[in-house]
Amino acid sequence: MKLKKQARRDAIKEQLQQNPFMTDNELSDLFSVSIQTIRLDRTYLKIPELRKRIKSVAEHNYKHIRAIEGNEIIGDLIRVEPNVTAESLIYITEDSVFTRNDIARGHILFAQANSLCVALIQKNMVLTRDSQVSFLRQVKLHDTVHAFAQVTDFGKKYITVAVSSYVKDKCVFKGTFKMYYYSEEES
């Protein structure tokens, strides 16, 4: 679908309003232009690169979290409905992989999921009690892991959260986290 420049730029602006996390690569495929053209379009539209857009959304979400500092979340918090659901993205860098094979370390995926559970629960103090996790597929250097957390049980003392993490459309990690919580106003 090859549009004229102004029409394409309007369409890109609308596309990113609906889905702020599209990559330049995906946009270039969608509009059948080069990645360089997409970058020029974004510059014209004053739309920053993907990483900055993610950070901006994450910072906006920090006002919803109570149990943890925003910068303590492993990954970027792209969506949160307190005590219900949350999502984060993490980009796998050299620090996060085994040097010999570029496979992501298990504890990175665990950390992303675990800190997402802490961020999700809008209480003053949240600590992990138990967890069961499975590593389903290898995650590689430069992958982006999208974690989805959902509260499945909200008890008087513990909250259970189910997390599933994906690279593109493949599920790479699943986990259940039983979180202890405490909130002063309820004591």
Next chain:
Amino acid sequence: MKLKKQARRDAIKEQLQQNPFMTDNELSDLFSVSIQTIRLDRTYLKIPELRKRIKSVAEHNYKHIRAIEGNEIIGDLIRVEPNVTAESLIYITEDSVFTRNDIARGHILFAQANSLCVALIQKNMVLTRDSQVSFLRQVKLHDTVHAFAQVTDFGKKYITVAVSSYVKDKCVFKGTFKMYYYSEEES
């Protein structure tokens, strides 16, 4: 037990040969002298401080590990009997705690245990398949966590490892790790 200086120094040397991980605090209690005196004794004996002794033992143990680089182990590998058992120590620093309450992040204990499992298994490729963990007591800034890993099942494709971690004599963490392994010479 107040010994004369040379007798005390001989006794310290022997004590540290048997238990290289005693702290200066423990030595000062044992010999009823100040910590400064212990430090002077160690300087005379050319025995480095605890952190250096731990690092030295860990580096010595790196020759037994195959699946991971020594510096990729979270914590210091103080003992390893390949495919049977291993131990590591981790000192909890500011990077590893929640800023608001100085409690250690769960993923740090998970990372220590998980990387100990990878180090323990003397195969070319070792990856975590599943894990079940429990966080039993809070771990705080400046604690030292001592993790013990033991192989409980050695299968053709998976090895199961049980890990228990302690701060002093209190168990703070328990976990079971099912590890997938692959070794070229067995293919």
